[in-house]
Amino acid sequence: MNADPAGVLTGAHFIDGDHACCEGAIAAGCRFVAGYPITPSTEVVERIAERFPRVGGVFIQMEDEIASSIAIQGAVWAGKKAMTVTSGPGFSLMMEHVGFAAMTETPCVFVNVQRAGPSTGLPTQPAQGDMMQARWGSHGDYQAIAVCPNSPQECFDLTIKAFNLSEQYRVPVFLMMDECVGHMTERVLIPPAEEISLVPRRWFLGSPENYEPFRAGPDMVPQMVKAGDGFHIHVTGLTHDERGYPNMSVPAQEKLVQRLHDKITKHSATIADYVEDQVEGADIVVVTYGITSRTALPAIERARKEGLKVGHLRLVVVWPFPEHRIRELASRISAFVVPEMNMGQVVLEVERCSAGKVPATLVGHTGGTVHVPEDIYQGIVNSRKGR
Amino acid sequence: MARTEIKIGGFGGQGVILSGYIIGRAASIYDNKFATMIQAFGPEARGSACSAQVIVAEDPIAYPYITSPTQMVLMSQEAFSRFSPELAEGGLLITEEDLVTVRNLRPGIRHLSIPATRIAEELGKRMVLNIVMMGFYGAVAGVTSKEALRKAVEVSVPKGTEALNLSAFEKGWTFAGR
Known part of the structure; x- marks a missing residue:
């Protein structure tokens, strides 16, 4: 399925990452956004508010982030593609509903324009600093997907990718x-609509009497229906059976949570997206993401x-983490260097997957600006010391 | 790798950000180069010294911030005091003649000034002083082609003001050739 040409501003634009994210969402078919504007993400919804009336979308400036993060899920069950946009403080408030989206398998996109906390x-x-929060922020066991753009162009491209992944696996992305x-x-180059491929919602096309909202096929992802189309659906954050009804038993819990877990982990090789430069034959591999x-x-x-x-392994998709690739590299290089604008988050994953075979050196930063290349260079040089 | 780092400075309302945007748009959209613009956010963008930074390069730009600006366009005294010490050795400094008194300039800096506000007032609209500055900048800086910069002005200014802004641009450009 291709993008709706009505929403695609094909051409070359000189725009910022926030605006590019807005255009990516519109190209991806997003027609509902609820948000509580917060710096530095405000320009995303500012543009959404201006653009949506022309493409038949609805933007609601909500009373807070808690409401925003659940309003989008209501819109999804009513048949729309939806997202919310925030930054750190708002992201924290949204965590309860991230879990709700994971549990109810509601495909939706959470944009977090990270600022220093x-x-x-x-x-x-x-x-x-919110990378681990994106992985573990809501309570309970669930898997999510996180993508990290490094330019306005990628803010456009990866917003579309985020929507596609959310529809494919029915998870919050x-x-x-x-x-x-x-x-x-x-x-930012916006291609013609016919060159933008979209993953459509996985609609159930049978009759209501044969529908069980949470019965999944071999790929572990159930099909959806739209509320109001005559299907009896029950959507709950409680542990539920295939019919969607609460079932407080250990077997129901095991079956559901195992499937929610497996539908991502068993597809992790397909979801993985990283870019390598001179990694073959490298002695040191620098692992990066985002800016x-x-x-x-x-x-x-x-x-x-x-x-x-020195090789460069740049993670476009950070969650699920490309464990397999890190393990492979750990068996033949001598060090990882992980610069990140936090005090050590993704480096913990690199360490875990290296399993003591090689050191992973953090080049941390408390945020407020980006790294100076000199610090990363020193990290690379220091990774060779003490070996 | 040819990389030009440009800083535009002035006070809020002078069109500082728009000037940076016009240079970046000219280079990346119409001259087929690469450009990254970063604008100052926070309190400094709301009243006092305001700035935009633009990098123009022949190749993709990795590091997005300027580290040693080689060109500066400054439109207020505060911007001059605050930013001019950062100008790289041998750099180009362009100032608004009536708004900036240039003092204690390090040797080796190429300094040019233009009474952009007066020229803008002669055109009937003081607001276009930044576009006069852009015309002058374009003629002396050699970073973008004239056609690209002119086109970027035309498509970036508010609708209905294109003719006024293009004449401001031409005035600035011509002033450089005096």
């Missing part, structure tokens, strides 16, 4: 931007000029 922190400045990418203005994949480049180039064999 904790708490209100530095509203106008970047960080990557996080677009983990940061203030630098959100407020950076660059060329850090750009700030690390001058450091990597400098280290290579000095004769070090």
Whole structure:
């Protein structure tokens, strides 16, 4: 299925990451956004509010983030593609409903334009401190997907990807931007609608008497119907059976939570998206995501000029984590270096998957600006010491 | 790798951000180069010294912030005091002649000024001073082609003001050739 040409601003634009995210959402077919505007994500919904009336979308400025994060799920069950947009403090408030989306298998997109925290922190400045929150923020066991753009172009492209992944696997998907990418203005090429492929909602096409809302086929993802179309559906955050009715038994819990887990982990190789540069034959591999994949480049180039064999593994999809690839590399390189604009989050995953075979050096940053390449360069050089 | 780092500075309402946007748009959309613009957010963007930074390069831009600006366009005294010390050795400094008194300039800086506000007032609208500055900048900086910059002005200014802004652009450009 291709994008609706009515919503696609085909052409070359000079726009910031926030605006590009808005255009990506519209191209992806998103027609409902609920949000409580917060710096540095405000420009996303500002543009949504301006653009939506022309494409038949509905934007509601909600009373808070808690309401925003559940309003979008109501819209999804009414048949729309929907997202909400926020930053750190709002993201924290949304966590309960992230779990609701995971439990009820409601496909939706949460955009987090990360700013430095904790708490209100530095509203106008970047960080990557919410990465583990995107993975573990809601209570209970669930799997989510998170993608990290590094440019306005990718804010467009990966917003579409986020919607596609959410529809494919019926999970909440996080677009983990940061203030630098959100407020950076660059060329964004928006292709013609017919070149934008969309994953349509996985509609159930049979008759109501044969429908069980949470019965999944071999790919573990059940089919949806639209509320109001004559199907009897019950959607609950309680543990439920295939009919959607609460079932407080251990077997029901095991069956449901295992499937919610498996539908992502068993597709993790398909969902994985990373870009490698000179990783084959590398001695040191720098693992980056988001804006850090750009700030690390001058450091990597400098280290290579000095004769070090440095590979670059840039994660486009951070969750699910590409465990397999890290394990493979850990058995033949001598060190990982992980620059991130937090005090050590994704580096913990790299360490876990390295399983003690090779060290993973964090080049941390408390946020407020991006890394200076010199710090990442030093991290690369230091990773060779003490071996 | 040819990389030009440009800082535009002034006070809120002078069209500082729009100027940066016009340079970036000209380079990346009409000249087929690469451009990254970062605008100052936070309290400094709301009243006092306001700035935009633009990087223009022949190749994709990795590091998005400017580290050693080689060109500056400054439209207020505060912007001059605050930003001019960052100008790289041998850099180009363009100032608004009546709004900026240039003092204690390091040797080796190429300094040019233009009475953009007066020129804008002669055109009947003080507000277009930033576009006069852009015309002048385009003629002396050599980062974008004239056609690209002119086109970027035309499509970036509010609808209905294109003719006024294009004449402001031409005035600035011509002033450089005096």
